[in-house]
Structure formats: C-alpha cells, structure tokens
Amino acid sequence: DAGITQSPRHKVTETGTPVTLRCHQTENHRYMYWYRQDPGHGLRLIHYSYGVKDTDKGEVSDGYSVSRSKTEDFLLTLESATSSQTSVYFCAISESPSSYNEQFFGPGTRLTVL
C-alpha cells in the first residue's frame, strides 16, 4: 500500500470554527490532491498541488484553502466550517501529472460539522 496517512480520521466540530486536515505521504510523490466524498456525488476535487508551494483550485474549492510547505505534507483548511462541509475527505497522491497515471488514496477523514 502507498504510504499515505490522514489525520485526524474522525472529527466533530461546530459551525464557524476553523478546521485543518492533514495528509502525509512517504512516497515522495510530487502531486497531491484533496477530494470530498458525498453520497450520490462520488468524489469531487477540492484542491491539488503540483509541488511545494504550488497549488491550484479544483471543482469545489469555495470555503477551503490548502498549503504545502513540504513534499510530504498537504494541509486542507476549512476557514469557517459549515454544515454543508460535513463529508468524508480523501487525500490522493500521484507520481506524475500525466492524466493516465494512477492516483493512490489515503484512508479518509470523516468530518461532521454541527
């Protein structure tokens, strides 16, 4: 299995509070992604990174920010959590930006915003 960990694995928070989720990889892959998974929607891309300090927006980036100060860590921040951000969040990594490359997924973080 690809060495990807996510922390925390579960979190319950209140509306309006900031939340940071961490993705850590030991594969030295340059490309990292954050997705959210919601019933009936599959996974949707929030943000992605193509290197240290290089990030870009995905399909559903509103209300989220990311940072990548080291190759191995990709942080997702909910600036002011809302109930609509209750979801399961997955981090993924890939070795190459080529669109035919496999992405490897972490175990996920289940976030509940009350």
Place this chain on the structure above:
Amino acid sequence: AQSVTQLDSQVPVFEEAPVELRCNYSSSVSVYLFWYVQYPNQGLQLLLKYLSGSTLVKGINGFEAEFNKSQTSFHLRKPSVHISDTAEYFCAVSEKAAGNKLTFGGGTRVLVKP
C-alpha cells in the same frame, strides 16, 4: 467539461453470479477511463484503466471492462462474484490534455449475498 454517470446506485447480487456495473461519460475531448473500488471504511484503489488499444481491459480480482466509444460507455463486469467483492465502485475519467484530475461518477454500491 466532462461528466460521468453511473446508472445504478445499488446492485444486489448473489455469490457466484455475474455482475455488470454501468458507466457512461460525456466529454468534448479525449479521455482516459478508470474504475476504482472502495472497500468498507477504506480509501479507493485502482481496479483497471483504459488508455488506448484493445477495448477490453482486464483488471485485478477478476474484473474486466469494455470501452465503447460510440456509446461513450465503460461498463465493468465480473463473471462470478465473491462475498469479498462487496464494496462501492467508482467510474472516473481524466481529460488527456488536462493533467491528472479525475472526474468521478456517483458510485455503485455492490452487495454480494450468500
């Protein structure tokens, strides 16, 4: 922009019976096609992918998929399922010229009954 439709949200099937999961996509440009599987409480892992060449693609765990360009479909099949195939299955596409960003379908939950 591309989109992916998985026509069945749930598929119950008896052990040792065949299963087919349907996937249709829409895109104005050429795409690569993927099937990922998510076992309970885990991240996603790649089952198979279609890049080019033969339209019948074989993957892990006895799964195969057939690409049909005229029908813009990429249906997944297994001739005989096991209890351990109980999982959620996601069809995904990536645009060939747009980098490694996946667009997922809504998922199909397969429940294998003894």
